[in-house]
Amino acid sequence: MSTRRPNRPNRKSARGWWVGSAILAAGCIGIGAWLVPTATGRWDQLSGTDQPKPMSSISTVASSLKDLPEDAPQPTADQLQAPLAATAQKLGDGGTMVSQVVDVKSGEVLYGQDAEHPVTPASNMKLLTEFALLSHSDPNARYSTDAYLSKDSSSLNLVAGGDTMLADGASEDGSVLGHAGLGTLADQTVSKLAADGVTGTLPVNLDASMYTGPAVNPAWAPEDVKSGYATGISPIALWDHHTQRPSDGEDVSHRPRDAGAEALSSYVDALNKAGAEHGLAFSAGSTTPAATDQDSARRVASVESATVLEQARYMMENSDNVLAEVLGRNAAISAGNEGSIDGAVATVKSSLTDAGISTQGLTQKDSSGLSADDRVTPVTLSQLIAKATQSRTATSNLAETLPVGGGTGTLAARFEEDGTTAAQGNARAKTGTLLTVNSLTGYTTTSKGRLLAYSFVVNDVKDSKAAVTALDSSVATLTQL
Structure with missing residues (x-):
């Protein structure tokens, strides 16, 4: 009998609007393509600490973009405390949630629950793999x-x-x-x-x-x-x-x-x-x-x-374990390391460190998150998302590879319950599912247009449905602020 379950992608039409990298957003009406900003079209003008080897690229991304409101108010920690504590209660006795929410523009931590505690991330580990890949590879290579x-x-x-x-x-x-x-x-x-x-x-x-x-x-x-x-x-x-x-x-x-x-x-x-x-x-x-x-x-x-970048998006939308292992090894080779399990692990850690992202408590056994022995903190995961959405380098592309709430990939059938639909089309995230793990890490905007990065991870899951409800409700709560 298998001790794990894969993430189950379901497909349906995308709707709403979402925000992409570099704190930019593209408006979409009804069913249609998601317009995604990347760094690749402006490479000669870009620089950053999280791209060790800048490379020339050609952008194929639509350019119909609009900035988020410069004066969008930042939520306060007090505004998040009670609502997020309430959504965590939806777990009942069905697991333990750890989490962190970061205001992207200011870098301020708005909410945390045991955020420095290392937990099993399941497929949220793929975020680390893609960050390392884009830290060392031209996304158009x-x-x-x-x-x-x-x-x-x-x-x-x-x-x-x-x-x-x-x-x-x-x-x-x-x-x-x-x-x-x-x-x-x-x-x-x-x-x-x-x-x-x-x-x-x-x-x-x-x-x-x-x-x-x-x-x-x-x-x-x-x-x-x-x-x-x-x-x-x-x-x-x-x-x-x-x-x-x-x-x-x-x-x-x-x-x-x-x-x-x-x-x-x-x-x-x-x-x-x-x-x-x-x-x-x-x-x-x-x-x-x-x-x-x-x-x-x-x-x-x-x-x-x-x-x-297309392969990375395929990996994220399908939560493809095997492709994650391939791209982890390819990232290692691009970084000058061996194309091996250990080479991929070393490349992830050095890429995070070079970008100023915490690796405290990180224990990585693979590139996919399939190992139950992987450990990472919500601090690391939320910092990674905040870095990617602000990045002026190739890692900015990570933001637009994440599935869209209620629209694409493993989030296609999420945020459908009462009280969670506000996240449809507004939130992007990577899901994670093992037998006793459910996780959701990504970003969303408040109702006033403020960009937030978040990571919610449930371990010791006894009721997967309750865990998913708690995760979706937490993200929807942020979106409704």
């Missing part, structure tokens, strides 16, 4: 999957580049999942080999040396791996570590035994299909993750993933 011909033209090397969303057929340019396809890579490969006069049978080896260390995190419960909520992590995989396109964001079936070997097999099949008429045949070679010579002159084909 893409992960490349490449094919190289050996120096003696007797074999091919498939080189993993951190894209685990590959399609087994043609590239799907308009999609995040399947944006790059191994069928397209195979067609390019065969065309190049045929043009260069290469014939015969070539073995194809996999270079998966990008990641090091254990593929399966020892901090995960075995039943989570068996059920598919977690799996061995590879720097190359089909369909987000599935053997076929998943039916939706919560589909954890069809996990491969070896994702790298599965990708290699798919590539070889596509090569043989494309190469038959050119006198070319291919066979699967070594899957040992050894580094190969990557002379650019020997590269015969390449396909690129959806952008870093």
Whole structure:
């Protein structure tokens, strides 16, 4: 029997309006796209302590923005104390809530309940992973999957580049999942080999040396791996570590035994299909993750993933544990660390420290929050949100990847109970769910337009429905101020 439950995303139309990064808001009417400000369109003018490696980017974000009211009044601590204490009582004896609320503009802590107490965050840990990712990566960068011909033209090397969303057929340019396809890579490969006069049978080896260390995190419960909520992590995989396109964001079936070997097999099949008429045949070679010579002159084909930011948004909206582990390792490599469990953990801590975010009480075992041994405080979580919404660097993009209350991702069916609907379209947050954990960390605006960052985490949950009600009511209370 599983000791954990995944976050369950439900989809319905977005409504209302929300505030984004850099204390900006975009107005939306009815059902439509959320207009999101990011730092990427103004990169040359931007600087900040939480972006160690600034990079040039091109913004693809709509520019119809309006500032929040400069004179929006800041709520007082007294205004929050009684209402939030009351919403916490909705838990009854069903768990213990810790929390913190921060006024973003002033940095003042308006409310706290055991906020310095480390708790199990569940998928709120993904906030730390994305912050580290955007601290070291251009949000418009893409992960490349490449094919190289050996120096003696007797074999091919498939080189993993951190894209685990590959399609087994043609590239799907308009999609995040399947944006790059191994069928397209195979067609390019065969065309190049045929043009260069290469014939015969070539073995194809996999270079998966990008990641090091254990593929399966020892901090995960075995039943989570068996059920598919977690799996061995590879720097190359089909369909987000599935053997076929998943039916939706919560589909954890069809996990491969070896994702790298599965990708290699798919590539070889596509090569043989494309190469038959050119006198070319291919066979699967070594899957040992050894580094190969990557002379650019020997590269015969390449396909690129959806952008870093698009993958991060996919992770957040679907609360995708496996993709979080991939992006955690990719963040580590971008930061100059090893692409391993330990490398990802070290990168998160250094990224938070560099940004001036507290790491007191932080115990991190993975990048997804699936481990019950993860610990983080509401202080860290609320500071991270406040930093992201104010940031003048790539980390500002984190704010617009969070699901919208009553609109998108894992918040699509939230804030529907009486007394909570004010948060629909106004609040954004990351959910978190384990068997005894429910959490909600994000930001909202008061009725007068003041931006607040919050983190509410319930541990020792005995009644999940009561916990969700208490969380939603707490966020709605902030929105109604």
